[in-house]
Amino acid sequence: MTKSKTIKAIVPTNIALLKYWGKKDEKEQWPANDSLSITLNSMRTETKITPLEAGEEHTFSLNGIPHQRDEASFKKIFSHLDYLSEKFNFSKKLKIESINTFPTACGIASSASGFGALTLGALAAWSGVDSIEDLNKKGFSLEEIAHLARMGSGSAGRSVMGGFCHWSPGGSPKTQSIKSVFPKEHWDLRDTVVIIAKETKKISSTSGHREAWTSPLFAPRLAELPNRLSLMLEAIKDKDISKLGPLLEQEALEMHGVAMSCSTPVQYFSNKTSEFLSWIRTVRQKEKIQVYFTMDAGPNVHLICEENCVEKLRKILQNRVPSEALIEDRIGSGPHLQSF
Ligand code: DP6
Numbered sequence: 001m002t003k004s005k006t007i008k009a010i011v012p013t014n015i016a017l018l019k020y021w022g023k024k025d026e027k028e029q030w031p032a033n034d035s036l037s038i039t040l041n042s043m044r045t046e047t048k049i050t051p052l053e054a055g056e057e058h059t060f061s062l063n064g065i066p067h068q069r070d071e072a073s074f075k076k077i078f079s080h081l082d083y084l085s086e087k088f089n090f091s092k093k094l095k096i097e098s099i100n101t102f103p104t105a106c107g108i109a110s111s112a113s114g115f116g117a118l119t120l121g122a123l124a125a126w127s128g129v130d131s132i133e134d135l136n137k138k139g140f141s142l143e144e145i146a147h148l149a150r151m152g153s154g155s156a157g158r159s160v161m162g163g164f165c166h167w168s169p170g171g172s173p174k175t176q177s178i179k180s181v182f183p184k185e186h187w188d189l190r191d192t193v194v195i196i197a198k199e200t201k202k203i204s205s206t207s208g209h210r211e212a213w214t215s216p217l218f219a220p221r222l223a224e225l226p227n228r229l230s231l232m233l234e235a236i237k238d239k240d241i242s243k244l245g246p247l248l249e250q251e252a253l254e255m256h257g258v259a260m261s262c263s264t265p266v267q268y269f270s271n272k273t274s275e276f277l278s279w280i281r282t283v284r285q286k287e288k289i290q291v292y293f294t295m296d297a298g299p300n301v302h303l304i305c306e307e308n309c310v311e312k313l314r315k316i317l318q319n320r321v322p323s324e325a326l327i328e329d330r331i332g333s334g335p336h337l338q339s340f
Helices: 072-088 111-127 132-137 142-152 205-214 218-237 241-260 271-287 307-318
Strands: 007-018 023-025 035-051 059-062 065-067 094-100 164-168 177-182 189-194 292-294 301-306 326-330 336-339
Touching: 007 111, 007 218, 007 241, 007 292, 007 301, 035 111, 035 189, 035 218, 035 326, 059 072, 065 072, 072 094, 072 111, 072 142, 094 111, 111 132, 111 142, 111 336, 132 142, 132 336, 142 177, 177 218, 189 307, 205 218, 205 241, 218 241, 241 292, 241 301, 271 292, 271 301, 271 307, 301 307, 307 326
Parallel strands: 059 094
Antiparallel strands: 007 035, 007 336, 035 094, 035 164, 059 065, 164 177, 189 301, 189 326, 292 301
């Protein structure tokens, strides 16, 4: 018999250095290419889960607002719970209360931390354990949890690992791997997020992944990625920001280039984003500061630098970006569980 205790799963979001963009198989969540990310620290989802009595149904709330199974944006949450419970024969329904620690509707994707926390929390609640170690003992290794999380949202798999995470497609959907390749202690990278626009994106990443194949830039991108991956891994191993930075920018712009050149073009970029990118490149030269940008499928910009540049960057940004549009974060050690 498992005990019915309340569990909190705390899972940070991640920012991809090498982007997951395009899937070889959507049902299996099999990506077209390798991706590489850093798991962040304070931008995270905290999901409290309480097993319910027999006869009740799953309930879900985000930042205090209840959401139903038939709401378009929340369908995926309930189907992911169904997927997990059917796969492992867990019958208890769950009360799920999720919050994001970063500002709501700031345009920062929360599916990575959200599905990470949902997966980790639900498995822990169903298994009646309150630590990742005990979950491992029940047969759920961290990598297994990561693969289950990616079935909800691909990027969520990487959030289950701390530090630098590599998701490799392998040769088949079943031989994918998600591994932490360096711990956070390896290199204290910082991420300052600049909120350019707060609206949530009109075209989901899931549609963007589908469209990617129609871009003439996609095949050449896939051919080049193994090389970019090894250059990035080498730069990370050597902790060389001047090598990693230009690769980050090329990679982000290429992903957006693919999105913008599909048969149904997707423009996640705004004019304000372009202006900001040119500005930061000028600043880099003028101020001799090693700060580089990357972006997700949205208009906001992540500025990556080493710890010794953060203060200078903060001062530089002060005159350009209102403080409420900045979130300072850093590489983190990954998820954990708490019990009540
Ligand atoms: C641009 O993980 O949101 O952030 O698997 O369809 O849920 P689904 O897609 P999602 O895609 C993330 C795309 C990205 C790049 C990345 O995180 O690697």
